[in-house]
Amino acid sequence: MAQYRMDWQGQKLAEQLMQIMLLAFAVIAFVSGYVMASFKMMVLIYAVGVVLTTLLTVPNWPFYNRHALIWLDPSEAEKHPKPQPSANVTQKKKPVKK
Amino acid sequence: MHSLGYRANALLTFAVTILALMCGMASLSDNFNSPSPSAQVQVLNINWFQKQPNSNDEVSMTLNISADLQSLFTWNTKQVFVFLAAEYETPKHSLIQISLWDGIIPSKEHAKFWIHTSNKYRFIDQGSNLRGKEYNLTMHWHVMPKTGKMFADKIVMQGYRLPEEYR
Numbered sequence: 001m002a003q004y005r006m007d008w009q010g011q012k013l014a015e016q017l018m019q020i021m022l023l024a025f026a027v028i029a030f031v032s033g034y035v036m037a038s039f040k041m042m043v044l045i046y047a048v049g050v051v052l053t054t055l056l057t058v059p060n061w062p063f064y065n066r067h068a069l070i071w072l073d074p075s076e077a078e079k080h081p082k083p084q085p086s087a088n089v090t091q092k093k094k095p096v097k098k
Numbered sequence: 099m100h101s102l103g104y105r106a107n108a109l110l111t112f113a114v115t116i117l118a119l120m121c122g123m124a125s126l127s128d129n130f131n132s133p134s135p136s137a138q139v140q141v142l143n144i145n146w147f148q149k150q151p152n153s154n155d156e157v158s159m160t161l162n163i164s165a166d167l168q169s170l171f172t173w174n175t176k177q178v179f180v181f182l183a184a185e186y187e188t189p190k191h192s193l194i195q196i197s198l199w200d201g202i203i204p205s206k207e208h209a210k211f212w213i214h215t216s217n218k219y220r221f222i223d224q225g226s227n228l229r230g231k232e233y234n235l236t237m238h239w240h241v242m243p244k245t246g247k248m249f250a251d252k253i254v255m256q257g258y259r260l261p262e263e264y265r
Contacts, residue, residue, distance in 0.1 A: 011099035018109050026116045030123060037173040039124065039244050046120065050113045058105045 010064030018057040025049025125246020137165035137237040155228040164212035171206040178203040179240040186233035230262040
């Protein structure tokens, strides 16, 4: 795996793919079961669909990492230091202690 | 969707919700079934008809029960529970129902049947009201689904009468 987490575009793709695949398999399963007059067939087709969807959308496949996040270069980051806590905050406390 | 656990949970929850909806739809589809069952019962013989020591009447009879309940079965039917009840009225009670026989039909193939049997359950009246009594034989059934709503209905067969005297 390229990264240990999916990038944002990959996450969106995974979510959409999961929802569409599950719904599609549900429709196919119900229609097939109804037409074949077999409840067992409906459950079987749906179960296969759930397994396929799991294999395709849950693991972090490479095609979910095609729009890698661009992190700031370290040298650039040094030019913009993290803001420090304001000096006023520490001064306020001292008068109270006295 | 940022981690494997998150995705697995989302998938499982959605999949189970959809499964529940599919079962609901399967149950609703049973409403499109318009069954046309038929049944017939012959009382072949009154084996005996006595007044018990506790002054209850009891009758034993041999029945020939035939029925075609195939049209009750849908793709969502697990089994059909069928029972035959004798129905009559007395001065004290407006309707008395006594179950004489029951059975479970596991599949459509078994739903067209005839059976020659004595009453499986005892036909006892609490009192001595059965002499010369006119009664109906009603076949009741419960269509038990694989998922969802159970349907129940019956066929009333009239015109049966018990003997005037004990035998």
